[in-house]
Amino acid sequence: MEGVVPISLDPLCHTKDTQRENTIVVGPPSLLSTVNKETSYIITGNALTALRQLPEETIQTCVTSPPYWGLRDYGIQNQIGTEMDISEYLNRLVKVFRDVKRVLKTDGTFWLNIGDGYTSGGRTYRAPDRKTDNGHVVRGLPFRPPTPAGLKPKDLLGLPWRLAFLLQEDGWYLRADIVWYKPNILPESVKDRPTIAHEYVFLFTKSEHYYYDYKAILEPAVSGKGRRNKRSVWVVNTEPYPQAHFATFPPSLILPCILAGSKPGDFILDPFLGSGTTGLVALQQKRNFIGIELHPEYCELAEKRLAPYATILKTEA
16 A cells, blocks of 8 residues: 555664655644645744634644643643643643644544653642753752642543543544553552553544544554454554654654555644654655644754654744
8 A cells, every 4th residue: 555654664774755845834823724734844933823824624643742741841832731731731732632633624533642740749849850850941840739629649640531531522523542651650659459551542533424434554463463453552662853842753653644544645733843853754654744833942852853764844934
């Protein structure tokens, strides 16, 4: 099948036909009022502001991982994830993804990666973390948000499902909860619960009927003979990007989402682009992308990362 890469292939090693045949335009949200289907875009700005510039039904599939609540300080005003109230955090994401639904094609898909966490137990301070309090832009929050109403100290937040149900209420079809199992997860110091070694990837759709190429992501059968429909537990190692001082989306996690949810030439959206991994996989699979990122330094990081695959054009228009 044209445009399909075997699922076992690490997309970072797939470099044929990717050099410089693509164009990425970098600039402000106003660029999105008129988009060229043959061009990719890196937009510096607020996700909601940028999305509202996009025409309806522009995007075939959206793959994203928003900032997690109460975890990181990205050092920029109006960032999502530093809200003191979990409800405010969830409502802000619902508003962003409502506009994702508007710009998604009728048969489009939305793949959302989100992790969970625990209540602060009444502590308002956060102990120093040498992994994040290291002089780089990204650092651990200097405070802990208060325990949400209705929860107790040491409660699991259940945040992924809280968000999933809110999105379902907002009109999205919740089609699958995929468990991302991380075999190489770092150990935790806890002694009163299992170490968390998974996150969720939710598959949402705009409509009851939608584009989903199951053949593009068939996996080997247990018997070793033939292939079978992909299961809902995905075993993917975390893959740090050396230039990024924050958690990055593993390309191998994004790849099946893009292969199943789109065709070559389609537009892929990531409203929380970070270091540009969604854009990287999109280009390598002959798709164009629109990436939105609030932090200018991360946009620059994404530009550098994607430069081997595209001609970069910057504009202030």
